[in-house]
Amino acid sequence: MHILLVGAGLSCAVIGRTLAEAGHRITIMEARDHVAGNCHTVRDADTGVMVHVYGPHIFHTDDEEVWDYVNRYETFLPYKNRVKTTSKGQVFSLPVNLHTINQFYGKTLRPDEARAFIEEQADTSITDPQTFEEQALRFVGPDLYEAFFKGYTIKQWGMSPRDLPASILKRLPVRFNYDDNYFFHRFQGMPENGYTAMVERILDHPAITVHLNTAFTRAQADDYDHVFYSGPLDGFFDYELGRLGYRTLDFERFTYEGDYQGCAVMNYGEEDVPFTRITEHKHFAPWEEHEGSVCYREFSRACGPDDIPYYPIRQVKEKALLAEYEALVEKVGNVTFVGRLGTYRYLDMDVTIREALDVARAYLGKAGAGEAVGA
Structure with a gap:
């Protein structure tokens, strides 16, 4: 054929x-x-940093056949996605974990104490959450919702969390231990020479x-x-x-001599900060060393006819x-x-x-x- x-x-x-x-x-x-589509990567000529041109792509899966498949065409090196977020003048770890809870509330709770404490904050009158906001209020209560989820969601989706389905938030876990790995899959990593090299070999x-x-x-x-x-x-x-309907992303690229933020992804959950996050791409390849740095501020907005569609609404x-x-x-x-x-x-x-x-x-x-x- x-x-x-x-x-x-x-x-x-x-x-x-x-x-x-x-x-x-x-x-x-x-x-x-x-x-390679939106996972296209290219090495920056000035800094040598491997840049994820259309935003970061982190490979994570429990599917052993898929993991073996990508490793046929590219060597995947260990990478753990440890996201940070800036809120109320402090930096916290995401997803919400025991460190986040203790830092946010100024406490030293053990796991069982933290679980009981968060349940006290939660709105237990919500028995069947239908919207993103209801799910968040039932899940973590108003304080953590306002600090970490509400503003970010409004910026990302361009609408009130009251108008989004609860299923979106179900992908965001709360952990009652100090595990700050954003993903929980068995296989996690980054391609040593970038995704474009992998797709070219395929x-x-x-x-x-x-x-x-x-x-x-x-x-x-x-x-x-x-x-x-x-x-x-x-x-x-x-x-x-x-x-x-789609949401699209605008990227504001800037360079920095040194280490700009000390992590790959820094979220900004407050609504009055116009961008959703800053990504620093040399941290996506921790096995490499670069003096210079390439960073992107991400702005989410409605997708027009000439824009690249990212997220289906x-x-x-x-x-x-x-x-x-x-x-x-x-x-x-x-x-x-x-x-x-x-x-x-x-x-x-x-x-x-x-x-x-x-x-x-x-x-x-x-x-x-x-x-x-x-x-």
């Missing part, structure tokens, strides 16, 4: 490699001038041809046996039903529009929609790779059996 993949990010790279190894001919069209196969700076049009799908599309779902249909209005686009998808014969943009979901990198492997294997199974491969 001659198969077209639209986009050269993780989804299409993994699918393309899997199908190429099975004997298919692969063409990849990428609108940007580089591969795509390094004689049956794969990559065309950068090349836009895709829907009519081109007819020229191939099958298409895997990782671009915006609504964009495939030329936005004929309207645009799905997925509120009631967007879900209704998504259902309408899904009805159009059912009428498309030879296109499979994949990845964060193609399925309009927020996906971590490990889930993206897992789904790509599963989709590619399902395609090979159907094609090998002579079955029709639908949308």
Whole structure:
């Protein structure tokens, strides 16, 4: 088969490699001038720092096959994401842990004492939290909610936490020990030479041809046996039903001679600070040493037609529009929609790779059996 993949990010790279190894001919069209999508990394010429161009990407997973897969193409070195946050003139550790609680309240509580103390702060009248705010008030009480979650959430999503679902906060744990590792997965690390080097190796196969700076049009799908599309779902249909809602990010880059903040990620939870966080990229590669530093202030805002979409909003209005686009998808014969943009979901990198492997294997199974491969 001659198969077209639209986009050269993780989804299409993994699918393309899997199908190429099975004997298919692969063409990849990428609108940007580089591969690896939003996890694109590049080494800064002046400082030597490996920069995450579209914001930091930290690999973490419990999926052993996915961990083994990425390590086939790049050496992953140990990295623990230890996030800090500035609030009320102090620096605290996130996620909220025993150190955060004791520091914030000026106490020396043991784990069982802290658990009981936080339960006293919580609003126990909320028995079935429906919104982000209700979940936070039930989870940690008003003080910690105001200090660490409310302002950050308003800036990140551009709306009141009363209008966001409780499920968003369920991903943020509270720990009654001193573990300040942001993630809890078994495998955590960073690629020694960056994500772009990894994706380039995945795509390094004689049956794969990559065309950068090349836009895709829907009519081109007819020229191939099958298409895997990782671009915006609504964009495939030329936005004929309207645009799905996203948040985008603006980055304010600055350099510093020395160590600017002593950690990779510093959140700013107060609403009157316009940016959500500052990332200092040399700390994402703790095995390297650099005198200079490259930092980014991140600003979140509504995504316009010419912006890079980052976070799908997925509120009631967007879900209704998504259902309408899904009805159009059912009428498309030879296109499979994949990845964060193609399925309009927020996906971590490990889930993206897992789904790509599963989709590619399902395609090979159907094609090998002579079955029709639908949308």
